[in-house]
Amino acid sequence: MNTKVKVIPCSGIGKVFGLMAREAVLKTVHELCPDKSETVCLAYIVTGDKEAKEKIEGCDCITVDGCPKMCASKNVLITGGIVKEAIKVLDTVKEHKGKQFGTPTQLDADGKEVINEIAVKIAKKINEIS
Amino acid sequence: MSELKVGLLSCSGEECLGGTISRLATRKVLEELKMVGTVTLCLPLYLAGGEEERNFAKVFPTISVDGCDKLCAKRSTEKYSGKISGSIDVSKIIGNENALNTKTVRNEDLEPEHFQMVDEVASAIVKAISCISPDSCSGKTFRGCSCGGE
Numbered sequence: 001m002n003t004k005v006k007v008i009p010c011s012g013i014g015k016v017f018g019l020m021a022r023e024a025v026l027k028t029v030h031e032l033c034p035d036k037s038e039t040v041c042l043a044y045i046v047t048g049d050k051e052a053k054e055k056i057e058g059c060d061c062i063t064v065d066g067c068p069k070m071c072a073s074k075n076v077l078i079t080g081g082i083v084k085e086a087i088k089v090l091d092t093v094k095e096h097k098g099k100q101f102g103t104p105t106q107l108d109a110d111g112k113e114v115i116n117e118i119a120v121k122i123a124k125k126i127n128e129i130s
Numbered sequence: 131m132s133e134l135k136v137g138l139l140s141c142s143g144e145e146c147l148g149g150t151i152s153r154l155a156t157r158k159v160l161e162e163l164k165m166v167g168t169v170t171l172c173l174p175l176y177l178a179g180g181e182e183e184r185n186f187a188k189v190f191p192t193i194s195v196d197g198c199d200k201l202c203a204k205r206s207t208e209k210y211s212g213k214i215s216g217s218i219d220v221s222k223i224i225g226n227e228n229a230l231n232t233k234t235v236r237n238e239d240l241e242p243e244h245f246q247m248v249d250e251v252a253s254a255i256v257k258a259i260s261c262i263s264p265d266s267c268s269g270k271t272f273r274g275c276s277c278g279g280e
Contacts, residue, residue, distance in 0.1 A: 008144070009144060010172075010174055011142040011144060011149075011153070011174075012172050012174075013140055013142055013153060013156065013157065013170045013172060014170055014172060018172075019237075022142070022144060023236060023237060023238075025144065026144065026235055026236045027236065030235070030236065039144045039145060040144070040145065041141070041143040041144050041145045041146075041149060041202065042142075042143075042144065042173075042174050043141040043142065043143050043149070043173050043174070043196075043202035043203055043206070044143070044145075044200060044202050046173055046174055046202065046206050047200075047202045047205055047206050047209075048209075049200075069172075069175060069178060069180070070178070071172065071174035071175055071178040071180075072174060074174075074178040075174050075178055078178075103161075104157060105154065105157040105158075105161065106237065107237070112238075
């Protein structure tokens, strides 16, 4: 059985915070915790396909959302994932007031700095629960 | 007064390169290749209760942009909002092997060849938009994606 922690970002396309969620998660699963974590396409989860459901149902998940709508967290819960931590990008962004993070297409240097911080938070949680 | 609007709904899949290309091509059309008033719609909001997203796709023509042949964006849009006006399967443009590449997914890992793929997909989106009847682009005012984007 695949016991890797599933880390799922919202990847919201309208604001930079969606990109930050996406890039922070990808940094975590590709670089920081590749042996303990993996991501699952949120769009696939949204389809409600049986196979998509089987990927996360009953699994430990960490969600990362870029806006208060909390789409990643809600969709994972609806599909049966166990959300161990629902990370909000804005919580970290608040600690960097006045900085420019980039656009929904490309992160600036400050944006990259913040996603590194978020990735470390995700990795810490992964190490706690795995 | 009616506005010209077309919705673009990208899968933005996180598991493979196709998702990244779908996202970047959608953004490119939105930012650089303005033809009519294009807006992006957040796919996850469809299931999380985004009535505004669902209603937009019912009223305005919407084009899905999917990174692989699972066609998640297309199927979800049709499930919640009815028939869509166009569908782009990125894997058919850049090839299945590229689309399903799970190693190169992050923006920072992209090479010039990947941005060439973005351009090709963006061109396909523009072509799909141009195939939509102008009459079907007129509708009520829409304020944009609920997550705050354009």
